[in-house]
Amino acid sequence: FHLRVFDEHRDYAEDVVHHPDRVLQRGVITLRNLKVLGGIALAIEIALAAVRGVPALAAWGIAFAFSLLMLKEFFVREWLKRHFLVYATTHMLLMPLLSLMVFSFATGRWPWEAPGWYLVYAWVGFFVTFNWEVSRKIRAPEDEREGVETYTRIFGTYGAAYIVLAIRVVDTALVILVGRHLGLPRWFDA
Numbered sequence: 001f002h003l004r005v006f007d008e009h010r011d012y013a014e015d016v017v018h019h020p021d022r023v024l025q026r027g028v029i030t031l032r033n034l035k036v037l038g039g040i041a042l043a044i045e046i047a048l049a050a051v052r053g054v055p056a057l058a059a060w061g062i063a064f065a066f067s068l069l070m071l072k073e074f075f076v077r078e079w080l081k082r083h084f085l086v087y088a089t090t091h092m093l094l095m096p097l098l099s100l101m102v103f104s105f106a107t108g109r110w111p112w113e114a115p116g117w118y119l120v121y122a123w124v125g126f127f128v129t130f131n132w133e134v135s136r137k138i139r140a141p142e143d144e145r146e147g148v149e150t151y152t153r154i155f156g157t158y159g160a161a162y163i164v165l166a167i168r169v170v171d172t173a174l175v176i177l178v179g180r181h182l183g184l185p186r187w188f189d190a
Helices: 001-018 031-050 054-071 079-080 084-092 093-106 116-135 151-182
Strands: none
Touching: 001 031, 001 054, 031 054, 031 093, 054 093, 079 084, 084 093, 084 116, 084 151, 093 116, 116 151
């Protein structure tokens, strides 16, 4: 939730222009409302991590620090906006960190103590969400809007589709590898 709040603050000015019908842009809720709710969410995150122990708190801190960098767009906002695929890639790098946070919460161990196969699976989250991120920004030519970047606008219809398929091949291959390692039945791959 706190990531969503960060995104809404970061993108508010652009969304007013390109998405004036959204709840926030219409004024149904305000950035201040979101800031308060985000603060509550962060307090809950910290409390839950603290209850689980120092390793979980450290894992949360690493993921939170990365989310702050994302909020500031790694201090290269304009460059990232010109490199749409790099922008998405850098933001999806949070997913393995969140997986490591889950590992620390579940085991009470430091995130860097995660087994190698867990790390492989952590990257499945990266590729699955990366696939979703690209897929949600694919448009039919008649649905393209001026000022709103999409993968179809940048890479063309086939280029965007090939990117989605390539990402899907990688995440499926990683899932199969982890499934094989865990001894899951063949139907798991289907």
